[in-house]
Amino acid sequence: GEDVEQSLFLSVREGDSSVINCTYTDSSSTYLYWYKQEPGAGLQLLTYIFSNMDMKQDQRLTVLLNKKDKHLSLRIADTQTGDSAIYFCAERDYSSASKIIFGSGTRLSIRP
Amino acid sequence: DVKVTQSSRYLVKRTGEKVFLECVQDMDHENMFWYRQDPGLGLRLIYFSYDVKMKEKGDIPEGYSVSREKKERFSLILESASTNQTSMYLCATRGATGELFFGEGSRLTVL
Numbered sequence: 001g002e003d004v005e006q007s008l009f010l011s012v013r014e015g016d017s018s019v020i021n022c023t024y025t026d027s028s029s030t031y032l033y034w035y036k037q038e039p040g041a042g043l044q045l046l047t048y049i050f051s052n053m054d055m056k057q058d059q060r061l062t063v064l065l066n067k068k069d070k071h072l073s074l075r076i077a078d079t080q081t082g083d084s085a086i087y088f089c090a091e092r093d094y095s096s097a098s099k100i101i102f103g104s105g106t107r108l109s110i111r112p
Numbered sequence: 113d114v115k116v117t118q119s120s121r122y123l124v125k126r127t128g129e130k131v132f133l134e135c136v137q138d139m140d141h142e143n144m145f146w147y148r149q150d151p152g153l154g155l156r157l158i159y160f161s162y163d164v165k166m167k168e169k170g171d172i173p174e175g176y177s178v179s180r181e182k183k184e185r186f187s188l189i190l191e192s193a194s195t196n197q198t199s200m201y202l203c204a205t206r207g208a209t210g211e212l213f214f215g216e217g218s219r220l221t222v223l
Contacts, residue, residue, distance in 0.1 A: 008152070031210050042116075042202055042214035043155075088154065092210050100212060104154035 006089055006103040013111045018076040020106045022089030025070065031092040032065065034074045036085045037105070043088060046074070081110050115139070118203050118215035125222050131190040133218050135203030141213075143206040144186040146170075146178065148199045149217070155202065161186055193222045 003025045012018045024032070030051045035043040049056045049063045049072075056063045062075040076083055086105040093099050119134040137144065143162050147155040147170075157170030161180040175197060179187040190197055200219050204212040 004154075033211060035212075035214075040217075042118075042216045043204075043212070045211050045213070048209065048211055090212075100157075100210070102155040104152055 004089055004091055004101050004103040006087075006106045008104065009107050009109070011109045011111060012079050014079060014081060016079055018074075018079045018083065018108055020074045020076075020087050020089075020108065022072040022074075022103055023070055024072065024089070024091045024101070026091055026093055026101070027070070028093050032063075032072050033088075033090040033092070033100075034061075034063065034072075035088040035090060035102075037088065038085045046087075076108075079108075079110055084108060084110050116203055116205055116213050116215040118201075118218045120218050121216060123218060123220045125193050125220065127194060127222060129193050129222075131193050131220065133188040133190075133201055133203075133220070135186045135188070135215055136184055137186075137205045137213075138184065139205065139207075139213075140183065141205035141207065142183070144180065145204045145206070145212065146176075146186065146188045147202045147204065148172070149202055150199050158188065158201075190220075193220075195222050198222045 006022050033048040034046045036046050037043045060077045064073045086107050088105045089103040115138045117136045145160040146158045149155050156172050158176050159178040161167045167178050177189045198221050200217050202217050203215040
């Protein structure tokens with residue numbers, strides 16, 4: 001079945017770039033998403049990319065999609081303490097009304 | 113901005129009690145979802161609804177039921193709460209390009 005995998009933890013120094021990686025299995029995925037969850041809160045959509053794109057940039061965020069390897073990454077430039085959160089990768093098959101598959105989330109922690 | 117409101121942020125219930133989790137949205141979205149979130153397991157879909165009075169089982173519906181009597185409101189019901197239902201419950205609606213908008217979550221503890 002479909003699966004989305006992420007590493008569970010990432011630690012970076014404040015001011016460095018963070019790169020969070022995700023792999024997925026469903027070749028029919030047409031939308032891929034990154035969500036952010038701060039402590040005690042729900043998930044907030046950060047950005048999304050259509051499967052016919054390779055890259056999307058939005059201020060400090062850069063999303064890269066490698067369809068051949070089914071690999072998605074989120075790069076956060078100039079990481080700040082406010083970026084500490086859990087980041088979820090998710091994929092959606094456009095033909096499905098409900099199927100959005102989430103990864104288990106990557107907890108990003110920032111070192112001073 | 114889409115607003116998804118979950119009525120209870122924190123609940124503590126006893127085993128066997130009936131539990132209602134309420135979710136209200138203000139954007140006239142047709143699709144609404146209930147997920148549970150557990151450490152290391154990510155989000156798992158319990159039920160979803162694509163219209164009033166319409167519902168479909170997700171991946172883990174056992175022990176849960178739902179109600180959608182009005183378009184803006186989607187309720188999750190635990191008929192007889194058990195300790196393994198201690199979790200964070202997240203309600204969401206879906207926007208035009210498939211993105212989900214989440215509420216703040218309801219953290220349920222069953223003793």
